[in-house]
Amino acid sequence: MSTGELLDVEPLELKFPFELKKRISCSVRLSNKTDSYVAFKVKTTNPKKYCVRPNMGIVMPESTCDIIVTMQAQKEAPPDMQCMDKFLLQSVKAPKGSTPNSEMFNKKGGNVVEECKLPVVYVLPPPHRPSPVSSYPEASASEISIAVETCERLALEDVSIPMEARASIYRLREEKKKAILESNRLRKELELQRPGHLSWMHVLLVGLFGFFMGSLLNMCS
Template sequence: MPNQVLFIEPQNELKFKVDFTGHFEQGNTTYMRLTNPTADTVLFKIKTTAPKKYCVRPNSGMLDPHSKVDIAITPQVVFVDSNEKYKHKFMVQSVIAPEGKTNIDQVWKEISPDQLMDYKLKCVFETPGSTNTHDAGDAAQNDATKKRVAAETDAKPAIKEPVEALVSTTSKPDGPQNTVPPLVY
């Protein structure tokens, strides 16, 4: 199999932003740029392990010599199942267009596998503030939880009175109410 002739950006990973619950953020389109640095016309196809979960435009085409194309990849689901999050991958297949062939579909049908050039990219789902791209969601969520618990622990006053003393007591119909102000956390 020949080496990929296209320059593909990003090189290894397609990053998608998700919130702490695993839901894609609104307007979460990721772009891949294909550049043809050769003097040949190159045909390309974009494939994925999760075809129903992404809209890829364009998902195939022809790149003239020394030209570029931006591929828009938009998630079609709102939630990334944690069991699937390391399984989503994309592959760019390309082939140098044979001289005189104008029917692109026919070229793809007739091409032998040893002429195809493949390039694989994995999907990474990033949560806000994450730094570790592989376990970004889990690490960021764990860090956020630790910070929240620490902040809540520091902010809680030490309660020395019995719990019964903090509960409002009922008043007599004609008398004033005897209440204790609520604690503020």
């Protein structure tokens, strides 16, 4: 933090978590520790690269003002992630109700202007961490079925659970078993309907045809 006579500035470095092709912003807080109105102005060595809002303003007595500095999306990283850009924050006492203008910061006019230099620093963004849920392997169908069966069994054995609830659990288990049996039966029927398998209708027709042919041969003999 800068401890000038007019404004405290925090931080003293503009740190940007550098990422290619992405606009990045950081903030600077100005604190007026006096009982006077203080005008400020922000300048940079690379104005096309950064957007400062506000770049000029008034900080009222014993109050604060936040400045947002946005770096335009960069197509390539600098060598060794070193940046030579700098910002200059100028501050000067201003009359109450005045509007900030460039003439206030003209030292040749006898104005007492404080200056604070703020270098730009690139930092690497924090590493991406997968969420705790996605870090666990996906459970198989058999593992899920075993877990459900275990929960059902424990619920039926727990005497603290009301009888009505346990009866509902038991009824649901029976319905689930019936559903599984029905599902297995339908699956087998579908397998018989596949090419290369004879359906029950085919078996019945073959049997009837054999019975008819046998009866016909008996009649002819």
